[in-house]
Amino acid sequence: MTVRPLEIVLGPLLFNWPAERVVDLYARIADEAPVDRVYLGEVVCGKREPLLQHTLADAAERLEKAGKVVVWSTLALPMTARDRRGVAETAADPDRLVEINDAAALWSRSVGSFVAGPMLNIYNEAAARELMARGCTRLCANVELSLPAISTLAKGCPGLEIELFAFGRLPLALSGRCYHARTHGLHRDSCRYVCDRDPDGLAVRTLGGQDFLAVNGVQTLSHAYQVADIAPSDLQAAGVTALRLSPHTADMVAVAKAFRAFADGLHGKSDLLASLVGAGVPTPLAGGYLRGEAGVTGLVR
Amino acid sequence: MGSIELVCPAGSPSMLRAAIEAGADSVYCGLRDDTNARNFPGLNFSPPELKEAVAWAHQRGARVLVAVNTFARAGQSDRWLASADQAVEAGAYAVIAADLAVLAHMHANHPDTRLHLSVQAAAGTPEAIAFHAREYGVKRVVLPRVLSVQEIVVLQRAVAVETEAFVFGGLCVMAEGRCALSSYVTGRSPNLCGVCSPPEAVDFSESGGELTTRLGGFVLDRFDRDDTAGYPTLCKGRFEADGTAGYLFEDPVSLNAMGQLAGLRRAGVSAVKVEGRQRGKAYVARVASAFRQAIDALDRGEDAEAFQHLLTDLAEGGKETAGAYRKAWR
Numbered sequence: 001m002t003v004r005p006l007e008i009v010l011g012p013l014l015f016n017w018p019a020e021r022v023v024d025l026y027a028r029i030a031d032e033a034p035v036d037r038v039y040l041g042e043v044v045c046g047k048r049e050p051l052l053q054h055t056l057a058d059a060a061e062r063l064e065k066a067g068k069v070v071v072w073s074t075l076a077l078p079m080t081a082r083d084r085r086g087v088a089e090t091a092a093d094p095d096r097l098v099e100i101n102d103a104a105a106l107w108s109r110s111v112g113s114f115v116a117g118p119m120l121n122i123y124n125e126a127a128a129r130e131l132m133a134r135g136c137t138r139l140c141a142n143v144e145l146s147l148p149a150i151s152t153l154a155k156g157c158p159g160l161e162i163e164l165f166a167f168g169r170l171p172l173a174l175s176g177r178c179y180h181a182r183t184h185g186l187h188r189d190s191c192r193y194v195c196d197r198d199p200d201g202l203a204v205r206t207l208g209g210q211d212f213l214a215v216n217g218v219q220t221l222s223h224a225y226q227v228a229d230i231a232p233s234d235l236q237a238a239g240v241t242a243l244r245l246s247p248h249t250a251d252m253v254a255v256a257k258a259f260r261a262f263a264d265g266l267h268g269k270s271d272l273l274a275s276l277v278g279a280g281v282p283t284p285l286a287g288g289y290l291r292g293e294a295g296v297t298g299l300v301r
Numbered sequence: 302m303g304s305i306e307l308v309c310p311a312g313s314p315s316m317l318r319a320a321i322e323a324g325a326d327s328v329y330c331g332l333r334d335d336t337n338a339r340n341f342p343g344l345n346f347s348p349p350e351l352k353e354a355v356a357w358a359h360q361r362g363a364r365v366l367v368a369v370n371t372f373a374r375a376g377q378s379d380r381w382l383a384s385a386d387q388a389v390e391a392g393a394y395a396v397i398a399a400d401l402a403v404l405a406h407m408h409a410n411h412p413d414t415r416l417h418l419s420v421q422a423a424a425g426t427p428e429a430i431a432f433h434a435r436e437y438g439v440k441r442v443v444l445p446r447v448l449s450v451q452e453i454v455v456l457q458r459a460v461a462v463e464t465e466a467f468v469f470g471g472l473c474v475m476a477e478g479r480c481a482l483s484s485y486v487t488g489r490s491p492n493l494c495g496v497c498s499p500p501e502a503v504d505f506s507e508s509g510g511e512l513t514t515r516l517g518g519f520v521l522d523r524f525d526r527d528d529t530a531g532y533p534t535l536c537k538g539r540f541e542a543d544g545t546a547g548y549l550f551e552d553p554v555s556l557n558a559m560g561q562l563a564g565l566r567r568a569g570v571s572a573v574k575v576e577g578r579q580r581g582k583a584y585v586a587r588v589a590s591a592f593r594q595a596i597d598a599l600d601r602g603e604d605a606e607a608f609q610h611l612l613t614d615l616a617e618g619g620k621e622t623a624g625a626y627r628k629a630w631r
Contacts, residue, residue, distance in 0.1 A: 077423070077476055079447070084426055104428035107435075121422075121478055121492060123372040126402035134436075144481050144490060145375070152375035173480040173536075176447030176625060179549060183542050204549060205541045208513075208520035213482075215542060215549070220475070222485055288488070294517060295485040 046083035125156025146292035154239025168246025254279035324593025340495030470576025486517035
């Protein structure tokens with residue numbers, strides 16, 4: 001049996017970037033990056049949703065013209081009536097490819113296949129089969145899953161495409177509260193969109209001065225960037241079909257090229273890491289979750 | 302039972318009896334393993350203990366709800382399904398679950414046992430609730446602790462199932478079931494292991510009159526020797542962001558929504574729930590008794606305000622909050 005090469009995909013932008021920066025990101029991804037599919041749409045905060053609506057529609061057109069598959073991601077924690085309408089509109093549209101990040105979207109996705117996002121709690125093959133029975137064709141594994149766990153899940157779900165969260169700060173938690181607003185002494189309803197000041201998240205340090213987490217509105221991420229530096233053959237043996245890169249201010253075209261070369265066996269682990277550092281990716285890098293350890297644990301050299 | 306069902310925690314058979322004797326209509330508990338979200342040493346029930354406890358509760362007209370509410374590990378879902386089977390066999394009134402694997406198993410194989418959707422499923426919209434009701438026959442949903450009373454009023458009108466709201470005890474700061482902070486630093490999380498900020502990863506160290514608490518090697522807080530140091534739960538630590546240090550996520554407070562009881566009752570909430578299976582029988586007896594009196598007072602058309610301050614000293618860190626019910630942070 002021939003194994004298809006690993007896909008490189010760009011996950012949804014988790015941060016509140018100005019339109020120009022978003023236009024530039026997707027233009028460069030469309031024109032220059034060896035990326036097979038791109039997830040668009042606001043996943044973190046419903047208040048940001050209207051800000052980029054037109055920008056993203058234009059980006060989708062440009063990406064599709066460049067041969068990329070475009071998938072629309074839904075909000076991970078819809079709360080208000082407006083959030084719910086947004087989720088329902090996206091999820092109910094049979095003409096769009098959709099990534100579902102909350103059970104509310106499962107209700108609305110009555111026709112058409114879908115991708116299950118990493119923030120759904122799918123930890124085992126029986127749960128994944130429940131989604132497959134309702135149209136799920138691809139799953140981005142929850143970040144807490146180890147590679148052996150992903151392998152077990154994949155073996156129990158023949159035909160399910162599996163994405164691995166391969167690059168970026170780990171999406172660790174969601175809250176009803178906005179920590180950007182709280183840090184700036186504001187309420188969420190009058191937040192002044194202060195999350196736009198931190199395009200990779202607001203640094204959270206311990207009282208011992210150690211870098212720890214990153215706040216992104218209602219979301220909390222890891223400080224360390226996860227890098228899946230596992231041999232492509234091992235990933236494929238575990239059923240992984242695609243590597244998901246989460247957008248950051250680092251040069252994402254260079255990041256995508258580095259992962260493409262790694263996935264194709266042209267570059268080894270040390271080349272991958274050197275390319276990432278060259279692309280402006282800050283250290284430390286982490287990979288513990290994939291080995292079944294604490295997520296913060298560093299890469300094995 | 303009064304107009305609103307009082308659901309209390311039972312970390313052990315003696316705590317279960319204490320809760321029911323103090324006025325709980327129902328108790329919830331788990332089996333002694335990682336299939337429930339309070340997988341702490343010395344807590345929970347063996348299958349024979351569960352059977353005995355259900356029989357004891359039935360004699361007193363009380364219900365036992367069994368939580369099988371962590372997410373099954375890949376390749377091990379049989380253990381979670383077996384826990385659900387044991388709960389049914391013991392005569393549980395309901396199984397509380399979050400994992401689709403457990404929900405599907407209950408729906409297919411135990412349609413006569415009520416299925417409650419755990420707060421760990423984070424179903425806080427009419428659509429998410431409707432999905433679980435339609436697909437798995439869920440009869441009741443335990444509401445995420447991020448909704449205000451007014452939002453619960455709106456939600457209750459929009460759903461066809463019963464709702465259960467937390468009214469007392471520890472609070473998750475993050476959306477329940479959507480938090481991997483603990484596993485990020487310790488490798489163990491509420492979702493997969495039933496523990497948050499597990500004791501084996503905790504460290505207390507004293508130097509120069511200052512006590513430092515750590516989790517997985519990361520400093521979570523610092524205290525003067527005379528201060529009371531709380532248990533180092535990650536989201537309740539003090540951190541530094543944007544040049545200021547403080548409780549970034551949440552002040553260390555406990556929920557006491559006694560003042561919202563009347564509003565929740567008017568909203569049509571079927572049951573109110575007390576957190577704290579890990580906190581022992583003296584705790585549950587006092588909390589159950591206070592809420593029993595408050596519900597009975599409301600049912601007589603009286604005010605429940607008188608009972609609001611009965612429990613203040615039980616709050617973790619001594620401070621309490623009405624939580625999201627008043628939603629000061631919106």
